[in-house]
Amino acid sequence: MGLGDQTPDGTANVFDADDVLFGKLRPYLAKAVRPGFGGICSTEFLVLRAVEFTPEFLRYVLLSDEFVSAVDSSTYGAKMPRANWEFIGNVRVLVPPRNEQVSITAYLDRETARVDELISKQELLIERLGEYRVALITRTVTRGLPPDAAEAAGLDPAPPLKDSGVEWLGKVPEHWDVVENRRLFDERDERSDDGDGELLTVSHLTGVTRRSEKPDVGMFMAETLEGYKRCLRGDLVINTMWAWMGAAGTASEAGLVSPSYNVYVPDSQFVLPEFLDMAYRSRRYVVGMTSESRGIWSSRLRLYPQHFLSLVTVVPPMNEQQAIVAYVADIEDRVKRMASAVRDAIERLGEYRMALVSAAVTGKIDVRRSAVDSRGGV
The missing domain is CATH 3.90.220.20 (DNA methylase specificity domains)
Known part of the structure; x- marks a missing residue:
C-alpha cells in the first residue's frame, strides 16, 4: 500500500x-x-x-x-x-492494524532511545578524547612532560618554575628560554613567478595540509598560483585572518600558500618545527596570537607580521623538545586509535538501530512478546 x-x-x-x-x-x-x-x-x-x-x-x-x-x-x-x-x-x-502500529511504535520508542543513549555516550567519549589531546599539548609546550613521562625520558619530573613575564603564557620551567619572535623567526616573502608548486592551506582543524586533502573553509581556487607565497619544509605558516582560531602550523613539505598568509622561517638550531607546530596550535598560544591581532570583531581580526614578531615563544632545550614531540606523537596515535574504535562502535550501533526499526515495521519482531519481556514476564 x-x-x-x-x-x-x-x-x-x-x-x-x-x-x-x-x-x-x-x-x-x-x-x-x-x-x-x-x-x-x-x-x-x-x-x-x-x-x-x-x-x-x-x-x-x-x-x-x-x-x-x-x-x-x-x-x-x-x-x-x-x-x-x-x-x-x-x-x-x-x-498493520492501527493497534499494532501503536504497539510497534511504543516498542521502537523504548528500544531506539536505549540505542541513542549509547551513541550519545560514545560521542561524548570522542569529545573527551579531543579535549584530553588539546589539554595535553598545551601542558607539554608550556610546562613540559608529565612527571612520570619526564622521569622515563631522563628529565627533571618537577622542574622549578619562573614567571614568563607574559600574561597569556604564565609560568614556565625555569631552564626554558622565553624568546621574542623577532629573534627566533625571519619572515619569508618569496613569490612564485610561474605558480608551479603544491598548493597548501592552513586551518585551525588540520594545520598546514595540501589543498587537495583538506580544503580550507571558504577558500576559493584561483585561476593561477602566480604571485603566491613560497614556503619550505619546516616553515611556520599562519593564516592571517584565522590566527585567532589557531590556524597555524609548520609545513611538512615545500609548496605555495595564499598571499594573505604569512610565512616565517624559524631558527632550526634552536627550535624543532614539530615543537612549533604543537605550540602555535595550542590554547595558550592561540590566546597570545589573538591578543596581538588587529581589527574589529573576531571575523575581521588579522595577525600581521609586526605583531607576530612582537610575541614570544617559550623554547625548551633541544633534547627536551625531542622528548616532548615523541611523547605527544605516541599519545596522539593512541587517541586516534581509540577514537577510531569508538567511531566504529557508533557506526555499528547506527546499523543496529536501523535494522531494529526495519524488523519491527515489517513484523519480523513480535513486539507483543517483547512488551511482556520488558515488564518482567516470561
Whole structure:
C-alpha cells in the first residue's frame, strides 16, 4: 500500500502537527521527523500526511532500511542526489492494524532511545578524547612532560618554575628560554613567478595540509598560483585572518600558500618545527596570537607580521623538545586509535538501530512478546 498524501510544492512547504517530513536530498541519510507542530519548511523536505498510518508509525517506516534503500536507488543527480514524490508515493509498504502500529511504535520508542543513549555516550567519549589531546599539548609546550613521562625520558619530573613575564603564557620551567619572535623567526616573502608548486592551506582543524586533502573553509581556487607565497619544509605558516582560531602550523613539505598568509622561517638550531607546530596550535598560544591581532570583531581580526614578531615563544632545550614531540606523537596515535574504535562502535550501533526499526515495521519482531519481556514476564 502507498504512503499517503503529499502537500503541494511551492517556494516553501507548509506542514501540520501530524505531518511527517522526509529529506529528499541524499535520502541515504535517512532524515525523517514528525515535528509535532505546524510550520513552513524547505522544499528539500517532502511533507507526508498519513492516511493508513499513525504519524509516529509512518516516521519509523520512512527510517527503515528497506524504504531508505528503495528510495536511494531511485535518486537522480550525481553530486546532489534527490528522490521525488512520483517514486516515493508508489513505494509499497506493509500496513498493520492501527493497534499494532501503536504497539510497534511504543516498542521502537523504548528500544531506539536505549540505542541513542549509547551513541550519545560514545560521542561524548570522542569529545573527551579531543579535549584530553588539546589539554595535553598545551601542558607539554608550556610546562613540559608529565612527571612520570619526564622521569622515563631522563628529565627533571618537577622542574622549578619562573614567571614568563607574559600574561597569556604564565609560568614556565625555569631552564626554558622565553624568546621574542623577532629573534627566533625571519619572515619569508618569496613569490612564485610561474605558480608551479603544491598548493597548501592552513586551518585551525588540520594545520598546514595540501589543498587537495583538506580544503580550507571558504577558500576559493584561483585561476593561477602566480604571485603566491613560497614556503619550505619546516616553515611556520599562519593564516592571517584565522590566527585567532589557531590556524597555524609548520609545513611538512615545500609548496605555495595564499598571499594573505604569512610565512616565517624559524631558527632550526634552536627550535624543532614539530615543537612549533604543537605550540602555535595550542590554547595558550592561540590566546597570545589573538591578543596581538588587529581589527574589529573576531571575523575581521588579522595577525600581521609586526605583531607576530612582537610575541614570544617559550623554547625548551633541544633534547627536551625531542622528548616532548615523541611523547605527544605516541599519545596522539593512541587517541586516534581509540577514537577510531569508538567511531566504529557508533557506526555499528547506527546499523543496529536501523535494522531494529526495519524488523519491527515489517513484523519480523513480535513486539507483543517483547512488551511482556520488558515488564518482567516470561
